Amino acid sequence: MLIVRKTERIEGVVNAPPSKSYTHRAVIGASLAEGTSRIKNPLNGDDCLSSVHGCRMLGAEIELNEEEWVVNGTSPQTPDNIIDIGNSGTTLRILTGVSSQIPKGYAILTGDDSIRKRPMQPLLDALKQLDIEAFSSKENGTAPIIVKGGKLKGDVVKIRGDISSQFITSLMMTLPFNENDTEIFLTSPLKSKPYLEITMDVLGKFGIKIDETEKGFLVYGNQKYKAIDYTVEGDYSSASYLVAAGVLFNSDITINNLFKDSKQGDKAIIKIVKEMGADVKVKDDKVIIKGEYNLEGIDIDVKDIPDLVPTISVLACFAEGKTTIYNGEHVRLKECDRLSACAKELSKMGAKITEKPDGLIIEGVKKLKGAKLNTYHDHRLVMAFTIAGMKAEGETVIEGEDAVKISFPNFVDVMKSLGANIGVK
Ligand SMILES: O=C(O)C1=C[C@@H](OP(=O)(O)O)[C@@H](O)[C@H](O)C1
Numbered sequence: 001m002l003i004v005r006k007t008e009r010i011e012g013v014v015n016a017p018p019s020k021s022y023t024h025r026a027v028i029g030a031s032l033a034e035g036t037s038r039i040k041n042p043l044n045g046d047d048c049l050s051s052v053h054g055c056r057m058l059g060a061e062i063e064l065n066e067e068e069w070v071v072n073g074t075s076p077q078t079p080d081n082i083i084d085i086g087n088s089g090t091t092l093r094i095l096t097g098v099s100s101q102i103p104k105g106y107a108i109l110t111g112d113d114s115i116r117k118r119p120m121q122p123l124l125d126a127l128k129q130l131d132i133e134a135f136s137s138k139e140n141g142t143a144p145i146i147v148k149g150g151k152l153k154g155d156v157v158k159i160r161g162d163i164s165s166q167f168i169t170s171l172m173m174t175l176p177f178n179e180n181d182t183e184i185f186l187t188s189p190l191k192s193k194p195y196l197e198i199t200m201d202v203l204g205k206f207g208i209k210i211d212e213t214e215k216g217f218l219v220y221g222n223q224k225y226k227a228i229d230y231t232v233e234g235d236y237s238s239a240s241y242l243v244a245a246g247v248l249f250n251s252d253i254t255i256n257n258l259f260k261d262s263k264q265g266d267k268a269i270i271k272i273v274k275e276m277g278a279d280v281k282v283k284d285d286k287v288i289i290k291g292e293y294n295l296e297g298i299d300i301d302v303k304d305i306p307d308l309v310p311t312i313s314v315l316a317c318f319a320e321g322k323t324t325i326y327n328g329e330h331v332r333l334k335e336c337d338r339l340s341a342c343a344k345e346l347s348k349m350g351a352k353i354t355e356k357p358d359g360l361i362i363e364g365v366k367k368l369k370g371a372k373l374n375t376y377h378d379h380r381l382v383m384a385f386t387i388a389g390m391k392a393e394g395e396t397v398i399e400g401e402d403a404v405k406i407s408f409p410n411f412v413d414v415m416k417s418l419g420a421n422i423g424v425k
């Protein structure tokens with residue numbers, strides 16, 4: 001567990017860790033390409049290693065080095081065991097689609113307690129429309145998922161866009177194997193759209209062509225992934241905890257490795273803290289913060305930025321006035337129900353939070369007190385609550401800190417290097 005105590009000042013220069021979303025797509029795309037791809041600056045986090053494991057099970061050869069992953073790709077092969085993808089929703093969703101391209105037999109994908117609660121049915125229904133047999137072994141729409149190798153058929157697939165964009169990423173990565181061009185027709189408004197921009201960005205590098213249409217997307221048929229050398233950019237979701245610390249504390253910090261023109265929706269963290277009143281500077285690939293700032297509550301639409309909710313919730317507790325987080329029904333469908341978890345756990349510290357079906361209303365209280373917090377094995381809660389604990393009076397105990405290995409393995413060391421008062425027990 002982490003024992004977090006009040007921290008007075010943070011200072012230093014740190015690198016944002018590599019992007020989790022980009023690493024997943026790069027390693028899976030490389031695994032589908034004939035030939036050798038090199039992925040530089042990959043995220044060595046548990047979720048991305050789940051993608052590595054899944055791709056190996058489907059036939060790719062992957063050599064992991066600190067600075068670079070070397071991938072020898074192939075068309076998907078029938079795995080000789082079940083594929084355990086741990087805690088990674090992105091891996092489960094993308095590889096469910098990709099597994100349909102094994103030449104014979106079945107692929108079975110499963111994972112931990114949390115992953116076996118994440119919705120899958122819309123993706124299974126979509127694959128069925130394309131003549132692929134894919135189903136939940138429990139028949140309740142969750143993993144274990146069984147996918148039968150088969151030929152994709154058809155030229156249109158209908159799917160809702162409001163549960164998880166990862167279903168659509170999965171289709172985008174699988175449909176180039178269809179002989180026909182396929183239209184992805186969205187039957188409800190899209191959430192988390194920037195993640196599809198990330199998918200199209202990476203797939204474009206692999207030579208895969210997808211167009212956005214009025215109703216969704218058009219994935220061209222009969223396409224081949226080509227092997228590439230690819231460098232992964234920094235992760236704005238992970239950087240959001242550093243940004244939050246920068247604005248909440250007396251600080252002088254520089255965060256490197258944040259690409260200014262990134263497709264990542266979570267680069268909105270910069271805009272959000274500015275709107276709340278912080279004077280954050282962006283210079284090339286650096287974010288420079290000299291805090292602390294008096295923040296003001298604002299209204300925030302989290303439709304496209306679900307992963308920022310824990311960070312925003314903590315910022316809002318220390319702001320003046322009311323913050324309304326809305327359009328976030330899908331935030332409940334992550335590693336845990338993050339709306340309910342933020343409301344429940346931060347309230348233990350004295351936060352004033354009202355839970356709504358699609359968000360949170362947070363009355364800034366300016367001060368929190370230390371408490372023992374449950375993190376539901378959720379990496380983003382561990383990191384957001386650590387920042388809250390550093391600002392609180394007294395001691396905060398955070399359980400399940402191991403979860404940071406999922407997306408920001410050296411989070412505790414980075415925070416301590418900046419001067420955070422954190423002990424590990
Ligand atoms: O595709 C991705 O890399 C992700 C998509 C988002 O999920 P949803 O599309 O389910 O909202 C996000 O929450 C997740 O952390 C990563």
Ligand SMILES: C=C(OP(=O)(O)O)C(=O)O
Pocket residue numbers: 047087088089090091307334335380407
């Ligand atoms: C929800 C997340 O990831 P995934 O969907 O891949 O489990 C996350 O990283 O916050």
